[in-house]
Each structure stands twice: as structure tokens, then as C-alpha cells.
Amino acid sequence: MTRRDSILTGPGGRADGAARTAGEVIRIGSEEISSAREEDRFQRFSLISWWDQARLSSAKVLVVGAGALGNEVLKNLALLGVGNVFVADLDRIENSNLSRSILYRASDNGTYKAVAAARAARDIYPAMNVQPFVGNVVYDLGVGVFRWADVIIGGLDNREARLSINRNCWRMNRPWIDGAIEQIQGTARVFAPDGPCYECTMSQTDWKLLQMRRSCNLLSRPEMERGKTPTTPTISSIIAGVQCQEAVKLLHGLATIKGRGWVFDGLSTEAYQVEFQRKEDCYSHEILEEIVALDAGVETITVREVLAEARRILGPSAELELSRDVLERLVCPQCKREEMLFASLGRVSADKALCPDCPDVRRQVVTLYKLRGTEAFLDRTFAQIGVPPFDVVIARTHERAIGLEFAGDAHAVLGPLLGARPTPASAEGLEWE
Numbered sequence: 001m002t003r004r005d006s007i008l009t010g011p012g013g014r015a016d017g018a019a020r021t022a023g024e025v026i027r028i029g030s031e032e033i034s035s036a037r038e039e040d041r042f043q044r045f046s047l048i049s050w051w052d053q054a055r056l057s058s059a060k061v062l063v064v065g066a067g068a069l070g071n072e073v074l075k076n077l078a079l080l081g082v083g084n085v086f087v088a089d090l091d092r093i094e095n096s097n098l099s100r101s102i103l104y105r106a107s108d109n110g111t112y113k114a115v116a117a118a119r120a121a122r123d124i125y126p127a128m129n130v131q132p133f134v135g136n137v138v139y140d141l142g143v144g145v146f147r148w149a150d151v152i153i154g155g156l157d158n159r160e161a162r163l164s165i166n167r168n169c170w171r172m173n174r175p176w177i178d179g180a181i182e183q184i185q186g187t188a189r190v191f192a193p194d195g196p197c198y199e200c201t202m203s204q205t206d207w208k209l210l211q212m213r214r215s216c217n218l219l220s221r222p223e224m225e226r227g228k229t230p231t232t233p234t235i236s237s238i239i240a241g242v243q244c245q246e247a248v249k250l251l252h253g254l255a256t257i258k259g260r261g262w263v264f265d266g267l268s269t270e271a272y273q274v275e276f277q278r279k280e281d282c283y284s285h286e287i288l289e290e291i292v293a294l295d296a297g298v299e300t301i302t303v304r305e306v307l308a309e310a311r312r313i314l315g316p317s318a319e320l321e322l323s324r325d326v327l328e329r330l331v332c333p334q335c336k337r338e339e340m341l342f343a344s345l346g347r348v349s350a351d352k353a354l355c356p357d358c359p360d361v362r363r364q365v366v367t368l369y370k371l372r373g374t375e376a377f378l379d380r381t382f383a384q385i386g387v388p389p390f391d392v393v394i395a396r397t398h399e400r401a402i403g404l405e406f407a408g409d410a411h412a413v414l415g416p417l418l419g420a421r422p423t424p425a426s427a428e429g430l431e432w433e
Contacts, residue, residue, distance in 0.1 A: 057083040062149035066113035068100040069155030072240030078124035084420040088133040089114040131415040136346025138164040142390030152176035159210045166198035184266030186239035195259035196276040199284040219350045288403040297408035298382035310395030320371040321394040326386035330363040342385045
């Protein structure tokens with residue numbers, strides 16, 4: 001499948017087709033460097049016949065998770081000269097991270113992982129544009145970031161986040177590379193929107209465990225958030241190395257393990273591949289063929305205004321769907337008291353579910369994801385109903401669905417990544433082999 005938003009480029013990946021001159025000063029990120037010095041840094045890579053450093057310096061990569069796997073991924077991307085990286089993680093660094101995370105130091109304890117990892121990656125490759133994001137990737141990371149990226153690399157430890165990433169990647173027509181580790185075993189998998197996806201691989205046991213994680217009325221449970229997976233730095237480096245190698249191949253249009261998983265057993269030192277089967281009735285298999293960029297952010301445009309735009313484009317029957325559930329209200333089953341919240345599910349703890357008037361009674365969660373135009377809060381902004389910045393809502397009729405992106409938030413979310421150069425590509429664009 002071909003990426004539709006690529007551009008035509010000239011020799012060496014330059015949009016104007018001009019070759020660089022020796023000693024020419026170029027700007028990558030906020031740093032001015034000579035092209036000769038930049039080429040010298042990656043000179044050994046150029047000995048590989050198919051290598052195109054321009055593709056990597058212009059590549060846009062979203063890294064979800066800055067733990068053991070994410071550290072190794074970011075280190076590799078910096079060494080490879082990948083020019084634009086967005087890294088998302090919720091947690092802070094603690095002392096136990098220091099034995100498995102190459103980018104962190106004892107002085108980083110208490111710092112958010114995404115912030116420290118971004119800083120360390122830039123120390124390795126100063127010309128890298130890198131933007132950290134601190135928040136819940138399921139509920140607080142705008143889908144516009146997925147649309148911005150050329151490829152998404154996951155370094156996660158739970159099924160809920162993987163499923164969310166999978167659906168966002170499919171809707172935005174983006175490939176992603178999953179990694180999973182435990183003890184000294186691990187696997188790397190490549191998913192692209194014309195093949196089987198992560199949800200296709202989920203078993204009944206996976207769904208049961210996912211439902212357990214989503215229990216307690218869907219609210220965040222501290223004991224769940226503190227769940228730890230035992231790993232070693234050696235398995236992290238192996239799996240992240242394969243993930244980044246697959247990303248390099250994908251960015252170069254080479255064949256990858258798309259639709260397959262590479263499994264490594266550290267105990268036996270054996271590796272093998274598994275092939276996944278596409279399930280045609282899988283709920284993740286929706287690609288939004290058109291994305292309309294709204295010249296507004298979630299804090300400045302109301303539900304009524306976006307619904308009107310959706311109906312202008314699609315007709316009067318159009319409705320809106322949010323990219324994730326938001327918490328509308330809590331209802332006590334005993335006293336029937338309702339509390340309107342309009343908040344991210346990732347930001348509300350399970351303790352909040354307890355009714356303040358009825359001891360030990362847990363309130364019911366009422367979530368919101370569809371907007372039909374009859375709601376009492378049509379004049380609220382999207383931020384006021386719990387939608388994160390730079391998100392994408394879906395406008396849908398029975399015949400057609402499009403995405404509406406809150407592009408007015410792009411600068412605030414992407415920061416220095418907003419002006420990233422388009423990834424060099426052929427006339428056919430990037431091929432997902």
C-alpha cells in the first residue's frame with residue numbers, strides 16, 4: 001500500500017532536486033551544521049548500497065513508551081540519524097529503571113521518562129528534533145500525532161495501549177512496529193494497514209486480561225499502573241534492535257516482516273518467525289481515506305461548530321465519533337446522584353468512583369464517544385468535554401466517514417517537529433513491503 005502524502009523529490013532526496021555542495025551549511029532542527037560534517041558522521045552507512053541518509057534525517061517517528069524498550073529504540077534512532085522523533089510516556093524514572101535503561105542516570109530519578117529520554121537522545125545526536133509528551137497514550141495523546149508520523153514504534157507493556165495504538169495507526173493509514181519483552185524472551189512484530197493487525201492476533205485470553213485491566217468501571221487503578229514486567233537490558237537491546245532495523249527497511253521501501261512476528265527465546269538462543277492471519281471482521285480495519293484539517297484547536301471550537309462542518313461536508317445525517325471514550329458522568333446506583341465530569345479516563349482514579357454520600361458505594365461510569373447533535377453540551381468546546389489537543393474526530397454517515405483534525409493544536413503538541421521536512425520518496429511514495 002502506498003503512502004498518499006509523500007512528495008516528489010530530486011536526487012539525494014532534496015525536494016528541489018539540487019545536489020549539496022561541499023561544505024554547504026544546512027539546518028537540521030535548531031542546529032546549523034556543514035553538510036560535509038553531517039555526511040562524515042554517517043559515512044559508514046553510505047557504504048551500504050541501498051542506504052539513503054536523507055530519508056532517515058527527514059523521517060518522522062513516533063515512539064510510544066520510554067521504558068527499557070523505548071530507551072533502546074531512541075538510542076538506535078539517534079545513532080542512525082533519524083531527524084524527527086516524538087516520544088510519549090506517562091511515568092517518572094525510579095531507581096530500578098537504571099539497570100535497564102541506557103538513557104537514564106541516577107540524577108534523573110523523579111524526572112518524567114519522556115523528558116529525560118528526549119534530552120538524552122538529543123545528546124547522542126544534537127541535530128535530532130525530538131519532542132517529549134507526558135501523558136496517558138490511550139486517552140491523552142491526540143491522534144494527529146499518528147497522522148504526522150511516518151512510522152510508529154511501540155515499547156509498551158500492556159494490551160490496552162497496544163490496541164489503542166493499533167486502531168489509531170489503521171485510521172491514519174500508518175504502519176507500526178510492536179515490541180514485547182519478558183525476562184530474556186521477546187518478540188518484534190510489524191503491522192501495516194493492508195495486512196493482519198494487532199487485534200487480529202488477540203486470543204480469548206488476551207481479551208479476558210484486557211477486560212480485567214479495564215475493570216473497576218474503566219477508571220485508572222494504581223495497582224494496575226504499578227504492574228511490573230521482569231526484563232533484562234540484554235533482551236531490550238535485541239528486540240529494540242530488530243524493531244529499529246525493520247523501521248529502517250520500511251523507510252527505505254524494503255521488504256519487512258509485515259504481518260509476521262520475530263520471536264527470540266533467550267534461554268535456548270533460538271529465534272523463529274510466526275505468520276499472522278488477517279480477520280476480515282476485525283474492528284480495527286478502518287482507514288479514513290480523507291482527513292480534513294480544522295483551523296482550530298480543542299479549546300477554541302465547539303461541538304456544535306464541528307458538527308456543522310461535518311454536515312456541510314457529508315450531509316445533514318452526519319454524526320461525530322470521538323477517537324476514544326471520555327468520562328461524561330458518574331452516577332450513584334443507591335442515591336441516584338449524578339456528577340458531570342467530562343474528563344479523560346486516563347486522568348480519573350478509581351477512588352473517584354466512590355460516592356461521597358453513600359459509604360463504600362461505587363458509582364457507575366457513563367462514557368461518551370458519539371455526538372448526534374441532540375446533546376445538552378453542544379456549546380462546550382472539545383477541551384471542555386475531555387478531548388485531548390491535536391486529536392481527530394470521525395464524521396460519519398452510513399455511506400462515508402472522514403477524519404476532522406484539530407490542526408490548530410499542532411504547534412503546541414509537536415513543538416519543533418511541526419516544520420519537519422517531508423520524508424523523501426519516489427513518485428509512488430513509501431511502499432509497505
